[in-house]
Amino acid sequence: MAQALPPGVRIHNDPSSPKRRSLRATRAFSPGSTIATFSNPLLALPDGATMRTTCNYCLRTTAPSPSPSQSAATPPAFKACTACKAAVYCGPACQRAHWKAAHKAECKMFARVREQAGKDWLPTPVRAVAQVLLTLQQGKSGGGGREAEMRRAFIGSADGEEEDGLEGNVEGFKKDGEVWKDMELQATAAVVYAGLLQGEEVLEKAREILCKIQTNAFNRLDADTGMAGIFLDVGLAMVNHSCVPNAFIGFDKRTAILRAERPIQEGEEITISYIDNTLPKAARYEALRLYHFQCDCVRCKDDLDVYEVCQSSPVIPLNSFSLHPDLAKLRDPPGDRAKVSKAEMEVIHKKWQALAKPDGDDEESHLKLARERWKVCRPLIEARMWAAEPLPTTILQLATTWQTSYKKVVYALPLFCFLSTECDPYKFVAPFMPWRIKNIVAVVKLLAVTGELTASGALATRCSHEALVGTLATADQVSICEALLRLAVHHGASSVSDDWEVFTQAKSMLEDVESLEGREQESNMLRTWVEDPEDPRGAAFFENQVLRPIQTLSTFAVEILESTLDGGSLVKK
Numbered sequence: 001m002a003q004a005l006p007p008g009v010r011i012h013n014d015p016s017s018p019k020r021r022s023l024r025a026t027r028a029f030s031p032g033s034t035i036a037t038f039s040n041p042l043l044a045l046p047d048g049a050t051m052r053t054t055c056n057y058c059l060r061t062t063a064p065s066p067s068p069s070q071s072a073a074t075p076p077a078f079k080a081c082t083a084c085k086a087a088v089y090c091g092p093a094c095q096r097a098h099w100k101a102a103h104k105a106e107c108k109m110f111a112r113v114r115e116q117a118g119k120d121w122l123p124t125p126v127r128a129v130a131q132v133l134l135t136l137q138q139g140k141s142g143g144g145g146r147e148a149e150m151r152r153a154f155i156g157s158a159d160g161e162e163e164d165g166l167e168g169n170v171e172g173f174k175k176d177g178e179v180w181k182d183m184e185l186q187a188t189a190a191v192v193y194a195g196l197l198q199g200e201e202v203l204e205k206a207r208e209i210l211c212k213i214q215t216n217a218f219n220r221l222d223a224d225t226g227m228a229g230i231f232l233d234v235g236l237a238m239v240n241h242s243c244v245p246n247a248f249i250g251f252d253k254r255t256a257i258l259r260a261e262r263p264i265q266e267g268e269e270i271t272i273s274y275i276d277n278t279l280p281k282a283a284r285y286e287a288l289r290l291y292h293f294q295c296d297c298v299r300c301k302d303d304l305d306v307y308e309v310c311q312s313s314p315v316i317p318l319n320s321f322s323l324h325p326d327l328a329k330l331r332d333p334p335g336d337r338a339k340v341s342k343a344e345m346e347v348i349h350k351k352w353q354a355l356a357k358p359d360g361d362d363e364e365s366h367l368k369l370a371r372e373r374w375k376v377c378r379p380l381i382e383a384r385m386w387a388a389e390p391l392p393t394t395i396l397q398l399a400t401t402w403q404t405s406y407k408k409v410v411y412a413l414p415l416f417c418f419l420s421t422e423c424d425p426y427k428f429v430a431p432f433m434p435w436r437i438k439n440i441v442a443v444v445k446l447l448a449v450t451g452e453l454t455a456s457g458a459l460a461t462r463c464s465h466e467a468l469v470g471t472l473a474t475a476d477q478v479s480i481c482e483a484l485l486r487l488a489v490h491h492g493a494s495s496v497s498d499d500w501e502v503f504t505q506a507k508s509m510l511e512d513v514e515s516l517e518g519r520e521q522e523s524n525m526l527r528t529w530v531e532d533p534e535d536p537r538g539a540a541f542f543e544n545q546v547l548r549p550i551q552t553l554s555t556f557a558v559e560i561l562e563s564t565l566d567g568g569s570l571v572k573k
């Protein structure tokens with residue numbers, strides 16, 4: 001593709017390979033380091049309905065605080081475009097930039113959307129296709145550089161050389177019955193709302209654009225690593241998939257950051273995972289169906305489970321500064337893995353997926369579903385394969401429900417400790433992977449609750465698990481929080497982005513903990529441990545005051561899960 005690429009990467013074109021083009025490293029990268037940033041996307045859109053609560057240019061989800069000159073009583077708010085009243089912005093600079101980048105072409109479309117559909121937003125793929133069609137259309141009357149870039153990416157170069165454009169897998173999509181039907185509808189909607197005449201030529205063009213968006217756009221991760229909107233950069237779009245990738249992508253507003261997950265050599269192909277690569281093989285293949293290729297990475301070829309991938313990971317040593325410093329255990333994971341065959345793991349996942357959604361959003365409905373899921377996972381539980389999906393997701397879903405429950409919040413703590421020590425390190429071996437940091441920060445937030453309950457003496461009335469109450473009563477909960485926050489801040493610097501909400505929260509919570517009086521000794525000890533995790537005094541402090549209580553809390557998790565999900569009682573001596 002003829003476009004400027006950031007340093008750190010180059011495009012390799014091999015017409016004889018099924019992958020065709022790929023992204024290669026121009027130098028070596030260590031795990032956690034930034035390979036390249038991509039800040040000039042061709043498309044960057046918030047999710048459909050959230051276009052009213054997300055800045056349509058920088059994709060910020062909360063408006064910046066008012067300046068000191070503004071009244072503090074005025075809550076920061078997004079301002080809508082005065083013409084269409086649909087797109088909103090965090091400030092005039094973003095509004096101006098978006099006008100130039102995309103909104104000038106699409107603004108009038110929203111009046112039509114309101115008139116024809118009675119809505120002031122469009123589903124993301126429909127809006128994205130319409131934006132491309134309208135920019136190309138505008139180009140006919142002098143759209144400038146943006147139009148030329150769009151044309152090269154979506155239509156091919158001016159001399160008709162298709163080679164230059166984005167991959168669309170159009171023929172593959174056309175063979176995919178239900179999917180293609182949906183795509184045809186979305187493409188037609190884009191043409192109608194864009195106000196273009198509905199000839200077969202324009203409809204065909206719209207379908208091809210949609211195929212290219214589907215193949216090359218990334219789901220932009222929101223602050224909490226949930227999905228929110230799409231991001232398409234023609235350079236980043238050259239990165240291929242592997243279920244054992246050596247890189248991952250983080251997003252910071254309108255910028256995508258490509259980071260190394262494993263050591264990368266100069267000239268090596270850079271790969272990311274397009275999907276949740278910790279799922280069993282059949283589920284991964286199903287998720288990859290929309291990309292129209294057969295993955296032949298080592299995870300797929302040898303049908304490796306999470307433990308087998310973990311065992312041979314080159315980033316195991318990074319865990320010496322983590323909540324799983326026992327590297328030998330990562331290389332030789334516990335459990336009776338021979339008890340569950342790969343075929344049985346596939347069946348478990350299929351059955352789990354087939355279970356219906358919760359009947360309602362109340363705690364009881366979630367609990368009912370968790371019980372059914374737990375039952376399906378029984379062979380994995382008996383083999384103690386805690387990191388094998390769908391078991392960790394089952395635990396996480398219950399832990400997340402309990403996190404906000406007045407009655408169960410205390411029980412969420414052992415569950416998150418368990419996820420952080422027995423599941424996440426095997427699923428995501430590099431300690432800077434966002435899901436690991438997010439669950440560690442969840443432990444800190446829960447300790448803030450149990451710390452208060454312990455101090456006020458109310459813990460025993462809120463929790464009938466005596467050993468859990470006893471462990472918390474004797475633990476130095478503040479030092480545990482400080483140690484976990486230091487881990488989160490250290491690894492967070494190599495994770496999603498500097499602006500990642502989980503990372504910024506960890507930094508601010510750490511400042512709060514550091515400012516507490518009367519615990520200089522503990523704080524100094526933890527500082528020593530961060531500076532040199534091998535220092536015997538710091539290491540012993542971490543081992544005794546932090547790791548041991550976390551591991552003890554974690555041991556209560558299975559008991560609590562079994563008693564809640566298998567019909568027992570939470571009361572334990």
Ligand SMILES: C[S@@+](CC[C@H](N)C(=O)[O-])C[C@H]1O[C@@H](n2cnc3c(N)ncnc32)[C@H](O)[C@@H]1O
Nearest residue numbers: 019020021167215216237238239240241291293
């Ligand atoms: C985002 S594009 C990646 C760039 C693409 N290789 C190109 O030349 O334009 C995604 C498409 O690349 C191809 N692809 C990605 N990863 C692949 C892999 N591991 N093996 C084969 N093809 C792959 C598939 O056609 C997929 O739909």
